[in-house]
Amino acid sequence: MAVKIRLARVGRHKRPFYRVVVANIESPRDGKFIEILGTYDPLPENVDVKIQVDRAKYWLSKGALPTDTVKSIFKKSKLFQAPSEQKAS
Numbered sequence: 523m524a525v526k527i528r529l530a531r532v533g534r535h536k537r538p539f540y541r542v543v544v545a546n547i548e549s550p551r552d553g554k555f556i557e558i559l560g561t562y563d564p565l566p567e568n569v570d571v572k573i574q575v576d577r578a579k580y581w582l583s584k585g586a587l588p589t590d591t592v593k594s595i596f597k598k599s600k601l602f603q604a605p606s607e608q609k610a611s
Contacts, residue, residue: 527581527588529562530555539563542573542592544581557581562595571599 524547531552533539540562543555559581560573578601582588588596 525556525581525584525586527559527578527586527592529589529591537565539565542578542595544586569598571595573599573601575601 525544526547527542527544528551529540530543530545531538531540542559542562544557544559545553545555549555557577559578560571563570573596578596
């Protein structure tokens with residue numbers, strides 16, 4: 523079973539709010555998921571991101587692939603770093 527870390531939309535019309543979830547690749551965007559890792563609110567001036575770092579690292583170590591959007595969110599929250607950046611730290 524291939525697993526991805528992606529966003530699931532739960533906000534109302536024109537007020538997006540997302541959950542960062544671990545889900546099977548074949549399940550729909552807002553459908554069945556394995557675990558909720560956090561939330562992402564893009565609307566406030568300071569974008570609000572809350573991630574369970576230990577669980578996100580666990581799923582990444584198990585081979586879950588983050589989508590491009592989730593990868594950029596992880597980079598902004600200093601969770602996901604490129605291999606060259608990890609060596610420098």
